[in-house]
Amino acid sequence: MSAWSFYISTLVVYFGVDLLSGISLNLQYGYAGVINFGYIIFQAVGAYAAAVVTLGPSGGAASFQQYVFGANLPFPLPLLVAAAAGAVLAAVVGAFSMRRMRRDYQAAVLLIVSLIAIQVVEADVPLFNGSNGLTGVPRPLLWLPLSLQGYQWAYAAWVLALGGAVYLLVRWLSHSPWGRALRAMRDQEDAATALGLNITAMRMQVFIIGGAIAGLSGGLLVEYIGAWSPDAWGYAETFVIFTAIFVGGVGNYRGVLLGVLLVPIIFLELPRFLPQIGYPGLTDSLEWIVIGLLWMLCLLLRPRGLLPERRFLARPEPTRDSA
Amino acid sequence: MWATLVSAIAFGVVLASIIAIAAMGFTIQFGLTNVLNLSFGSIMTVGAFAAYLGLEQGINAWYGLVVGGLTGAVVTLVLGRGVFRLYARRGAKLFEMMMVTLGLGLVIDYTVQAISRNNVYQFTVLQAAPLRFGPIIVTPTQLIVIALGAAIFLALEGLLRFSRIGKALRAMAAEPSLARSCGIRTGQVVIVTWLLSGFLCGLAGVVYIINSQSVGYTTGQDFLPLVVAAAILGGVGSPGGAAAAALLMGVVTQVVAAFGSAEYSTVAGFGILVVVLLTRPSSVLSRGSAETRLTI
Structure with missing residues (x-):
């Protein structure tokens, strides 16, 4: 039954990663009404960031894969880098897309960003190795005295634990006064503005928090599957x-x-x-x-x-x- | 240097003609029905594949344009009256409708993928020796694309300005309830809008593959960012604005490709939209609670 155990543990990892994505999108769409049709690029940037800081220095154009800024950071720093990358990209994209505009325009702009991002990464090979993507990302903490199966389940448990922690944290945030302000903004933007809430700032906050969670999910995913290419996003x-x-x-x-x-x-x-x-x-x-x-x-x-x-x-x- | 610039601009005009045909269709549809139709690119693909199949059957390439356009018109009308109206009657609002169109685009794209066996097909028509005008080298095909773009722009402007149905269309885009109380048959105008915008959509798909000489299931979706960006940039509901925005984006894209890096040429085209969003946000401002309604 080892194949089954392997398969189930893989499903658990995917469930944890998707749960993080769901939490992020639910915070953005369900609570704040921000329709993030470009969600996947924030997960992608987290995955790429985590990959390049674990792969070690790039061998340049001569090696079989090339990428920017190679480093060899120990676990769990790559995950932090991934979350930070998601947050930074969200801040950049949010700077022009989270301003006060019609929500359908906003969603269309984010979808365009997502479509163009993939064209850029595929065309600009030195960035993240183009459409072939990055492979051979090492798994973290492989020196642990665990069997292959034990490692599988340990990783699944780690992803679930992080997913659970983020779940509790975001649920707590959503039930806080800030979360109520978000729902006020979603349902009655004019009324929320009249009450003195800063709509653009709140949208930016939601977008950046969601971006960080997305980046984290990408980091967890790439450390598990060991490869990342435009096909995945x-x-x-x-x-x-x-x-x-x-x-x-x-x-x-x-x-x-x-x-x-x-x-x-x-x-x-x-x-x-x-x-x-x-x-x-x-x-x-x-x-x-x-x-x-x-x-x-x-x-x-x-x-x-x-x-x-x-x-x-x-x-x-x-x-x-x-x- | 000058030669490169001039020929880049010429290529930009060719690209702009294709963007313009699609963006004019998109902006008419969006301006009148308020459906931000993100399945527009998928319908372009369907039109393009219809023309491809037609050519396989041995019809003339010119009829291929008509076949693509008519396919786009019929598909758009069926979707508009069948699918979109169903959701509108159930109380879908603007952004819910946009999500519906996205799901629909997904279904259409992957149906085309399933039927086309995920292959890219060669689409070679109108092959002829390139012509030389000073530094500019263009193929007759590219000249035809430019002429087609210009002709459609003029025809559409003429239709909207001078014909009865065009005036009705503009009146309804401005204020549907007032148009209705003035005796305009709004239901008919909506049908005309679906047909007209769908025709332009399918036609743009065929023109696009005539220029790129290949067709695959992502053809339309790859092109969609430029179309939507041009429509938003040009001011929704204004074919003239869409054409001007298409010209700007086409030229900038090709000039960047010629002088900078080809990888970032689409980004440069999109950059214009970002600059406009940052500097002139009034064109895309939310109207708060007094939201625009769907008219379908």
């Missing part, structure tokens, strides 16, 4: 996570858990067990068609997801002596 990947939070529930962290469990696992992993049909690659196309249809169906039937956001009603505080 097509614009459509963003929509798997969006579909997950649409299915699960927008603005509800339990819904995010449910959606992340259902969508990437059931619709992208289970088809691996189905018999191969047609020519190689047809199954992949069909998977994406199903994701797209599921996405449209969710918007039609349950726009707020299976576990919708709970309504907060204004009611008087219970008096102390009654409790």
Whole structure:
């Protein structure tokens, strides 16, 4: 059953990574109403950043892969670098996209950024080795006295632990006064402005926090799979996570858990067990068609997801002596 | 130096003609229906593949343009009346509708991928010896692309300015409820909008592959950033603005490719949009709670 154990532990790692993505997007879209159609580039930059600071100095154009700024940082520094890279990219992109503009324009601009980023990385080979991508990223802490299987599960546990920690942290943030301000901004932008909330600053905060979480998820992913290339971050990947939070529930962290469990696992992993049909690659196309249809169906039937956001009603505080 | 610049500008005008055809369709559709249609690129791909299949059947390349345009028109109308209206009736707002169009784009793209077996197909028509005008070397195909872009721009401006349906279209884009109470048949105008913008979309797809000489399932989606950027830059709902923005972006893209690095030429085109977002944000300001409504 070793193959099964390996497979399940891999699924757990993917679940943890997708959970981080779901949390990030839910904070941005579910709470703040920022439609980040370029989410995947923040995960990608985290993955690239973590890869180049673990791969060691680049051998230049002569070696089999070239990249900028090679370094050999010990675990867990690459993850911090990944999160920082996500945050920095978010600050740069946010500087022109988080200003006050129509939300549909904003989303279109972010989608354009995502489409162009991939063209640039593919064309500019010295940056991150172009469309071949980076390979041979070493796994962290391999000296630990663990069997291959033990290491697998230890890594899965580590990803889950980080996912859980971020989950609790972001849920706490969302329930804080700051989180309430975010929802006010999402639902009634004018009223929120009238109350003195700085809309642009709040959007920037959400965007940068989300970017950092995305970068972290990319770092965790690249340290696990050991390679990263433009194939891994097509614009459509963003929509798997969006579909997950649409299915699960927008603005509800339990819904995010449910959606992340259902969508990437059931619709992208289970088809691996189905018999191969047609020519190689047809199954992949069909998977994406199903994701797209599921996405449209969710918007039609349950726009707020299976576990919708709970309504907060204004009611008087219970008096102390009654409790 | 000068020769490089002049020929880069010439290539820019060719690219601009293609962007302009698509961006004019996009901006008419967006300006009137308020649907920011991100499946536009996918429908371009469908139009392009329709022309490819037509050519395989042995039809003339000129009819290929018509086949692509008509395919785009029919597909857009079916999607507009069938899919988008369904969501609008269920109370979808602007950005929900945009998400619907994205999911739809995903479905169309990967259906095309499944059918085309993920191959890129050669599309070679109108091959002829290049012509030389001083420093500029252009192929007759490129001249035709420029002429087509200019002709469509003039035809569209004429239609919108002088014809009855064009005036109705502009009136409705400005204020749908007022147009309706003036006796304009808004339902018909919407149908015309879907057909017209879809035709331009499919046509742009064919013109694009005539120029690039290959077609694959990502053809339209790769081109979409330039189209949407030109439409937003030119001011939504204004074909003239879209054409001007397309010209600017086409020329800047090619000049950067000639003098700087080819990798960053698209980024430079997009950079113009970013500069505009930073310096003249009034064109894209949110109107707060008084949000624009869908008219489909």
